[in-house]
Amino acid sequence: MTMQESKVRVAVIGVGNCASSFVQGVEFYKGARDDAEVPGLMHVNLGGYHTRDIEFSAAFDVVAGKVGLDLSAAIWAHPNNTTRFAEVLEMGVPVQRGMTHDGIGKYLDKVVKKAPGPTDNIV
Numbered sequence: 642m643t644m645q646e647s648k649v650r651v652a653v654i655g656v657g658n659c660a661s662s663f664v665q666g667v668e669f670y671k672g673a674r675d676d677a678e679v680p681g682l683m684h685v686n687l688g689g690y691h692t693r694d695i696e697f698s699a700a701f702d703v704v705a706g707k708v709g710l711d712l713s714a715a716i717w718a719h720p721n722n723t724t725r726f727a728e729v730l731e732m733g734v735p736v737q738r739g740m741t742h743d744g745i746g747k748y749l750d751k752v753v754k755k756a757p758g759p760t761d762n763i764v
């Protein structure tokens with residue numbers, strides 16, 4: 642297993658079901674062979690970067706119950722319902738309060754509460 646020294650640093654904006662699959666997938670496939678067939682991925686190794694070289698550096702959301710949690714916990718928070726297929730250990734990546742912009746979508750608005758407080762200083 643070769644290790645790439647440089648990482649692909651990723652900030653997640655919206656810790657929903659796609660993000661849950663993504664975070665779990667990086668954990669689940671960290672030991673995949675370069676030539677393995679992984680559903681949803683064209684290549685396990687792209688230009689020398691393996692999926693395990695993805696490093697989550699920041700995360701943002703706008704709903705109560707996700708903001709303030711570690712990313713590893715927020716991926717399981719209501720109303721996410723992605724299948725659990727990997728155990729994700731504490732990542733040291735707190736979900737910060739993102740900017741709500743034009744509001745929460747009309748369907749999501751019925752099932753979540755906006756997180757209190759102002760937008761975190763992202764820069």
Ligand SMILES: NC(=O)c1ccc[n+]([C@@H]2O[C@H](COP(=O)([O-])OP(=O)(O)OC[C@H]3O[C@@H](n4cnc5c(N)ncnc54)[C@H](O)[C@@H]3O)[C@@H](O)[C@H]2O)c1
Nearest residue numbers: 654655656657658659660701702703704739740741742745
């Ligand atoms: N699920 C799929 O199969 C799929 C496929 C293709 C594309 N998409 C697209 O990907 C995106 C995410 O899909 P999903 O299924 O994870 O949705 P989701 O509703 O599970 O997650 C969206 C997340 O974004 C958060 N959010 C809403 N407004 C925000 C803001 N202003 N700042 C930060 N976070 C905010 C929500 O609180 C929620 O946690 C959507 O745009 C969707 O259309 C989804």
